[in-house]
């Protein structure tokens with residue numbers, strides 16, 4: 001239990017204390033923890049440099065605060081003249097002069113007060129503005145981990161509520177303290193001038209004020225700390241609850257949420273009452289001290305008056321000075337209390353400012369303008385801060401420029417964590433990730449993030465116009481570029497139908513749009529960013545089948561020519577990847593194309609079956625216990641359960657006319673897309689009878705997946721992998737299918753939704769699969785010609801023998817592909833390409 005609760009209890013201020021109160025007092029279950037304690041002096045020292053821009057105005061303000069007490073002293077002295085020289089002798093000749101002096105002083109005081117008030121508020125507000133912006137900028141630079149560990153509402157509360165308190169500590173506090181000091185100095189001087197014995201007596205009570213203030217201030221600070229902490233909790237509960245209002249209402253949990261909110265408010269109320277009680281108690285105690293001091297002085301003064309050592313006017317003025325003096329002396333006590341109270345807020349700000357970003361910008365970053373897009377994971381290991389569980393272990397893999405790699409695996413396998421490392425939201429604990437051979441830690445964060453674009457699981461949009469949201473990907477994008485991006489993202493249609501088209505505000509979190517529309521908006525934003533590396537994290541999560549279909553084609557356009565890492569449970573979106581990595585418990589346990597993994601990798605097969613209950617696993621090469629990877633072992637009994645590995649089923653090639661990809665092809669309407677003044681190809685029209693995309697024969701699709709992907713990859717940029725080549729070599733040419741890519745398609749200088757394709761090198765096909773390939777439809781020469789012609793001077797680079805085997809790092813820790821099947825046996829140590 002925190003000190004405040006103890007105080008509250010001792011002061012009898014916590015009558016409703018219960019379990020919730022215990023938690024609120026800083027116990028283990030608190031929503032928001034109290035910030036570490038700091039001395040007022042060190043807080044002051046910390047923020048004093050922030051006043052540098054305002055020092056000139058502060059000095060002026062201090063001068064004004066010195067003139068004020070001087071005028072007050074003169075004003076009181078005029079009262080003595082009035083009594084002793086006008087009233088007592090009944091001589092009214094001086095009265096007009098005294099009255100004029102009073103008027104002049106009042107006018108001058110008014111002018112000074114106005115100037116002082118205006119200037120001090122200006123300085124204070126500017127100070128708060130600067131500090132708040134600095135704090136916000138600091139928070140913006142903090143790593144994702146900070147936001148994952150802390151309540152957003154509490155961060156908001158610090159940013160809005162606590163910042164202001166520092167102004168009262170550093171500026172107002174100093175101003176008031178100096179003003180009090182001037183008042184005390186002037187009044188004391190006048191009192192000593194009038195009668196030094198009385199003046200000495202007057203100061204007997206002064207130490208009492210300071211002791212009293214000291215006793216109270218510590219307790220008030222404790223209460224204030226609790227109050228500020230509760231304020232953070234209140235905002236946190238409100239933010240969380242209102243942010244999830246749909247969930248709250250759907251589950252009928254409104255009352256529960258109100259209870260939570262009330263609980264935090266009650267805690268704040270108790271802390272407030274504790275502070276108020278202490279502050280309210282301070283006032284009568286300080287009045288008591290003041291009265292004792294005044295009575296003591298008056299007693300002595302009457303004695304002095306009786307002995308004619310002071311005039312009546314002198315006595316009255318002395319008492320007037322005395323009461324004026326006790327004001328600033330007890331004011332010091334109050335000021336002390338409020339400084340302690342403000343320091344509770346300052347501690348919360350300092351706690352944030354002291355938070356270092358988890359990922360550090362390199363001091364001398366290696367420049368990277370536009371990467372070719374080669375991404376390499378080298379023995380990457382990672383655990384989240386504050387945990388000891390390794391979320392990723394020994395991840396080694398190379399993604400060649402322009403390749404599309406899918407990462408699949410069960411929930412919690414570490415897929416999203418990989419993307420977080422790619423964006424440097426975190427750094428690996430061991431190993432490294434490189435982009436174009438440069439360690440991500442050597443790149444500036446802006447270079448890295450300009451080259452790597454993420455389309456995240458949750459489609460994040462701002463409450464702005466549609467155009468604003470697309471322009472978020474490229475701040476200086478023209479309207480034409482925005483429209484082109486929207487067209488390429490298949491979003492132009494729905495945007496045009498909105499009341500104000502591109503100028504329509506989409507509401508907080510894009511509530512005016514459907515999930516699919518938001519996702520297409522996110523694709524347009526990623527398109528306009530036009531970076532060479534793309535991360536898609538569960539791009540179709542939360543979308544229904546129709547929306548998924550609608551999103552997939554623009555997604556393909558987005559991926560075209562970029563190095564893409566797709567994360568998905570939904571194998572529909574990954575089956576056409578060049579390589580699929582299967583992640584299990586943070587380790588790559590399988591690697592290959594869909595065809596290679598299906599039926600061979602137990603986890604992948606199981607996942608596939610979960611998503612396609614009508615499709616048993618591929619039977620060709622199930623790995624039986626003891627079978628060596630790379631061979632096609634004898635399959636298990638045909639009646640083996642489909643949910644466990646090994647799986648047996650009729651031959652894929654013959655039966656799979658409704659494979660995921662084929663169905664995928666079928667559901668994608670062959671719509672040409674026009675953007676930036678040119679047509680983008682529709683996907684191949686699926687045959688209604690066989691489910692085979694137009695231009696391919698049925699055999700071409702059985703068991704092989706290049707048909708539809710080639711539409712998505714378009715531009716002829718799809719690499720001539722070993723698999724394709726093998727098929728091409730063994731198969732006589734067939735008539736060319738309808739071309740899907742306009743020959744004149746080429747990137748534009750400003751924005752190119754279909755960016756410059758990069759020569760791609762892909763890991764070679766394992767020999768065993770190459771020999772099994774059923775892909776008999778090589779790209780017809782005419783089509784290839786057209787495709788290549790679409791990028792004059794940028795031919796697709798066939799993988800050279802050098803590319804086929806990309807050695808890993810030279811430290812001997814890794815090795816490249818061996819040409820063996822990459823799928824390990826169940827339970828076997830993962831074969832991870834570059835990893836031993």
Ligand SMILES: Nc1ncnc2c1ncn2[C@@H]1O[C@H](COP(=O)(O)OP(=O)(O)OP(=O)(O)O)[C@@H](O)[C@H]1O
Nearest residue numbers: 148384387391410411412413414415416417418569
């Ligand atoms: N911020 C975090 N702090 C601590 N642990 C975390 C954090 N984020 C994720 N984890 C843990 O890391 C592991 C991997 O999480 P990750 O989100 O990468 O999984 P995933 O494969 O993407 O799962 P899903 O498919 O369900 O999104 C999980 O065990 C998760 O509990």
